[in-house]
Amino acid sequence: STMQESAQELLNYYVRIQGLNCSQMLRKSVETRDWLHTIEPRTVRAVMKRVVEDISAIDATVALLYEDQGTATEHSSDSSRKTHSISVSRHQYRSNWSSYTPNHL
Structure with a gap:
């Protein structure tokens, strides 16, 4: 329907x-750093x-x-971009990003 298309x-x-906001933040962080004279990072950078x-x-x-539909689509990180549905409830939803560590970035 037109309403669904507009919402999408x-x-x-x-x-x-x-x-775009996230990518601009990363780009500015990389561009403003003096990479030749900076010391090797010991922790995850604030950005x-x-x-x-x-x-x-x-x-x-x-x-x-x-959430109203009862499912959310999760994209895998592999190059095939397979998707699968997972059940989501208001109190049980947990973001996949919270399980990422600096080694995954």
Whole structure:
């Protein structure tokens, strides 16, 4: 229906804009750093923590929109981009991003 198509377009736009915000934050972080004279990092940089937090928030927000349907689509990280449905409830939803460690980034 036209309403569903409009809702999907708005959701696509929201995700695209949020993704652009995250990528701009990363790009500025990389471009403003003096990589020749900086010491080797000992911990995760604050910008990486912020990116993971932002993506987790986007993930949770989008999942709430799909909550009424009882399922959410999860994309795998492999190149085949297989998808599968998982059950989601208001109190049991847990973002996949929270299980990522710096080694996964």
